[in-house]
Amino acid sequence: MTTNRIGVFGANGRMGLALLEAATIKEQTQLTGAYVRSSSSLLGINVNQVNSAADNSVSFSDESTIDNVDVLIDFTLPAGMKNHLKTAVAQKIPMVIGTTGLTNDDMALLHDAAKHIPIVFARNYSVGVNVLLNLVQTAATKFGDDLDIEIFEAHHRHKIDAPSGTALAIGESIAQAKGWDHDEVAVYDRSQVETAKSQNEIGYSVLRGGDIVGEHTAYFATMGERLELTHKASSRMTFALGAIRAASWLKNKPAGLYDMQDVLDLK
Numbered sequence: 623m624t625t626n627r628i629g630v631f632g633a634n635g636r637m638g639l640a641l642l643e644a645a646t647i648k649e650q651t652q653l654t655g656a657y658v659r660s661s662s663s664l665l666g667i668n669v670n671q672v673n674s675a676a677d678n679s680v681s682f683s684d685e686s687t688i689d690n691v692d693v694l695i696d697f698t699l700p701a702g703m704k705n706h707l708k709t710a711v712a713q714k715i716p717m718v719i720g721t722t723g724l725t726n727d728d729m730a731l732l733h734d735a736a737k738h739i740p741i742v743f744a745r746n747y748s749v750g751v752n753v754l755l756n757l758v759q760t761a762a763t764k765f766g767d768d769l770d771i772e773i774f775e776a777h778h779r780h781k782i783d784a785p786s787g788t789a790l791a792i793g794e795s796i797a798q799a800k801g802w803d804h805d806e807v808a809v810y811d812r813s814q815v816e817t818a819k820s821q822n823e824i825g826y827s828v829l830r831g832g833d834i835v836g837e838h839t840a841y842f843a844t845m846g847e848r849l850e851l852t853h854k855a856s857s858r859m860t861f862a863l864g865a866i867r868a869a870s871w872l873k874n875k876p877a878g879l880y881d882m883q884d885v886l887d888l889k
């Protein structure tokens with residue numbers, strides 16, 4: 623197996639810094655690019671000075687100077703991801719994307735780009751959440767129709783998008799199993815509603831605080847019993863190592879849009 627050379631966008635972000643470390647420690651993987659914005663004060667600084675576990679032969683560089691990279695990884699914001707996607711397509715470099723908060727239009731861009739390069743897009747790169755996406759389908763279809771389905775998620779105080787990408791992925795997985803259109807059954811706010819809920823809905827609730835890495839619970843509540851399926855991430859390295867695993871899996875794949883369940887053979 624040849625070494626997979628990894629370039630990381632948003633290399634100074636919370637996930638970016640974890641990815642620099644994950645690409646350094648994972649076997650058969652080499653960190654070759656750590657990209658920050660052209661305005662960043664980190665340009666030219668060794669990555670090791672910011673994360674002591676990252677490869678000390680690599681310095682932060684401008685995101686327009688990509689060289690010696692087999693797979694690019696993006697955990698940034700939607701605006702950054704869209705620019706980075708254009709770069710990857712222009713240079714024909716496969717891409718692993720973890721950025722959340724994408725709109726339907728952003729998703730259409732991903733589908734278009736995937737006609738030209740292989741892309742893994744996942745809203746959560748942990749093994750546990752990807753197993754959970756299957757478990758919720760079983761739960762959603764075994765209780766009958768008298769069932770209330772709610773999803774709760776909790777994240778750190780800095781998180782911008784809500785509900786989290788993972789919560790939405792869980793909801794979409796449930797909707798698929800029930801044969802529902804997710805956009806029609808998703809309920810994000812009950813504060814203005816003065817009627818009781820119906821059984822054909824998926825309710826979302828959100829907590830933001832402190833340093834919570836990421837917690838998700840799917841509730842399946844009926845008369846007399848309730849099933850709660852919970853996943854708790856305790857380290858960003860879980861996501862970063864998952865993304866590096868996806869990058870290794872992706873290296874010689876044909877153009878197309880894949881997800882972490884493809885990588886983990888969970889479909």
Ligand SMILES: NC(=O)C1=CN([C@@H]2O[C@H](COP(=O)(O)OP(=O)(O)OC[C@H]3O[C@@H](n4cnc5c(N)ncnc54)[C@H](OP(=O)(O)O)[C@@H]3O)[C@@H](O)[C@H]2O)C=CC1
Nearest residue numbers: 632634635636637697698699702720721722745746747861
């Ligand atoms: N799929 C998964 O498993 C996971 C996904 N995520 C997602 O990853 C994303 C990043 O999370 P996190 O690391 O906590 O966020 P941070 O805010 O810590 O980092 C964001 C990074 O993106 C960069 N960035 C933002 N906008 C742009 C832009 N327009 N162009 C170029 N770079 C840009 C920032 O650069 P600068 O500092 O210069 O602003 C920064 O380096 C979020 O969408 C989050 O939901 C997070 C964890 C796991």
Ligand SMILES: O=C(O)C1=N[C@H](C(=O)O)C[C@H](O)C1
Nearest residue numbers: 722745746781786787788836
């Ligand atoms: O922003 C985060 O931190 C996370 N974002 C992802 C999401 O939106 O689901 C994944 C993980 O929960 C951490």
